[in-house]
Amino acid sequence: MSTDAAAPAGQLPDAAGHFGRFGGRFVPEALVAALDELDAAYRKAMTDESFLAEFDALLRDYAGAPSLLYEARRLSAQIGARVLLKREDLNHTGAHKVRNVLGQALLTKRMGKQRVIAETGAGQHGVATATAAALFDLECVVYMGEVDTERQALNVARMRMLGATVVPVTTGSRTLKDAMNEAMRDWVANVDSTHYLIGTAAGPHPFPEMVRDFVRGIGVEARQQCLDLTGGLPDAVAACVGGGSNALGIFHAFVPDTGVRLYGFEAGGEGVATGRHAASITGGSAGVLHGTRTYVLQNSDGQTIESHSISAGLDYPGVGPEHAWLHDSGRATYLPVDDDEAMAAFELLCRTEGIIPAIESSHALAGARTIAPQLAAELGREPVIVVNLSGRGDKDVHTAGAYFGILDKE
C-alpha cells in the first residue's frame, strides 16, 4: 500500500481544522452539511486501501508520477547551489495540480455527485479539473476572473475543448478571489449535486488538510529521490506560494526534518513597499477570507485589497492556513519575490536548461537564487536546494513574450 497521501498521525490541524489560530470554518451554515459529508468521505478514503490504490494508480499511469527530480547543473553553476528541480511541470496537464484534482474527483464519485465546480486563476487548476471531469464523466463548470480569461486565453480554450463550461467572473477585481466567491455562491445553491473542487490548500475545513494530503506525494517523492541522488537530505526546499498547494505538497514530508530549511516565495508584484503585490504573509495580516482564518491582504476595516502579480496563479490576496501556521511557528520562512526577479529567473532557466517554467514556479527559482549565497556562507559549502518546478510555462508564453519584448509586431 502506498502511503503518500496518508499524512502521519498526530499532526495539525485539529479535528475542527485549526492550525493554531488559523484555519477553521467561516462559512454559511448551508455549506456545513456538505463540508461534513466531504470530511467523512475524505477520512474514510484515507484509510481505505482500495481508494489509495486507485489514487496511486491514477497518479502513476495517468498523471506520470513520480515526477523526476532533475539535477540542473548549468543552472546550479549560475546560482552557486546544487539545484534539484522537482519536475511537476512534466505531469499530465502541466502542473502539480493534477494530483489534487484526481484525488477530489475520485471522492466526488464516491459521494455520488455528478457535477464539479472550480475556481481558477492562471487556468491550470481549471484545466486540471476539466481534465479529471472528462476522465470521470462529470459535468464541469469553471469560474475564472474576466481579467484572467484574457491573459490566459489558451487555458480557456483548453478547458472548453475538454468539455467544461468556463464562466468569466465580472465582479470585484475580476480575478481569482472573485472567481472563488462566485464558485462559493454556486455551491451554496447546488450543494446536493455538486462538489466544489477547490484548487489550493485554502478554504474551509477540510479543504486545506485534504488538498495537502492529495499533493503531499510531491515531497514524499522528492525526499526519497534526494536521498537516492545525493545520499542525504537537502539543505533547503523552495517553492512559490499563492494559495500554497504546491509549496505544502513539497514541504509537508520535510516538516519533521528540522535540518531542512523550508522557503516559501510569495509574489512581490511590483514590490511589497508599493502595495501592488500578492504577498499575503509578508505584507498582509491575520483575518478571515474564503472560509478560513489566515493571512489576508486587507485594509484596517477588513476589506480585501486586490492583489497584483505578473503571475495569474499567484494573484490571490490570501494563503492557505497551514502556511500561516508554518510562518507563525517559524518552521518555514516566507519571502517576497517581485515580478522582475521572477522573470529574470524564468529567462535563466530557459537559457541554461532548455526548460520553460511557469511564471509561478519562476518565483521559486528566483528565491533559490537569493538564498543560495546566504546558505553557502552559513554552511561553508555549496548548499543543496530542492526547487519545486510546479508547472510549465507554455501558458505564459504570451505574457513572457510581451515582458521581454520578443513578439513580432503584427
Add this chain to the structure above:
Amino acid sequence: MSRIGVAFDKARADGRAVLVGCMPAGFPTVEGSIAAMTAMVEAGVDVIEVEIPYSDPVMDGPVIQKASDIALAGGVRTADTLRIIEAVAATGAPVVTMTYWNPIEQYGVDAFARDLAAAGGTGLITPDLIPDEAGEWLAASEAHGLDRTFLVSPSSTDARLTMTVGHCRGFVYATAIMGVTGARSQTSEAAPVLVSRLREVSDLPVGVGLGVGTGAQAATVAGYADAVIVGSALVRCVLDAPDQAAGLTALRALSAELAEGVRNPAR
C-alpha cells in the same frame, strides 16, 4: 428583553409577522442610506437590518453585491456604519446589523460589540460565522447585552439546528432556499418545513429570508414565520431609480406593500 423581542411580542399579539427590511450601510451614500432606512420605517418596516458592506460577500446575490460595491467605492467605513445605526435607531425602530465576520474581527470583536451597543444596535446577524467558531462573539455579546442571530438552512441536520438555535438570542434566521440573496418569483417549499423543524426544538422567534420580494410572498411567509426578511427587492428600488427622490418613492411603496403582506398572513 431586547427591543427586537418587544417587536416580536407586539406583532404576535396583533396576529401578524414582523417585517425586517435590509439595506447596505452607505448605499448609495451614508446620508442616502439613512434617508432610505428612515423611509422604510415610515412606510411600515418594523425592524431595519443594516448590512455592513464587504468586499467578498459570498452569501449575497448580484443586487446586494452591486450595492455593497457602490458603498465601498464611496468610501464607507465600519465607523460610518455605527453612525448610520445610531441615526436609524433614533427613529425608534429596532436596528439589527448583518455582517460578514472579517470586518468585525478587524475592528475588534469586543470593541465592536461595545460600540454597537452604544449606538443603539440590538445585535448581529452573522452569515459566515457559525456557533462553532463564535467563542469570542458569544462572550462579547453577553458582556454588552446584544442579540445573536445565526443562520440555519434546509440542509442543517437536526443536531445542528438544535445547537445553532441554542446559541441564538432575539431570533433565528432561517434561509428559505439553498442559495444566495435575491428576489425570486416563487416562494420556497423548503422554508415552512425548516420552520416547523425549528418549532420542535425552540420557541425562539424565527425570521425567514432569501427570495422574498412582494407583498403576496410576504403574506405567504408570514403564514408560518415570525418575521419576514426582505433585502434585495428593497435595495433594487434604490439601485434602479434615476434619482434619490424616485428611489425613496419606490422604497416607500414596496415597504408599504410588504407591511400589508405581513399583516395578512396566509394561513
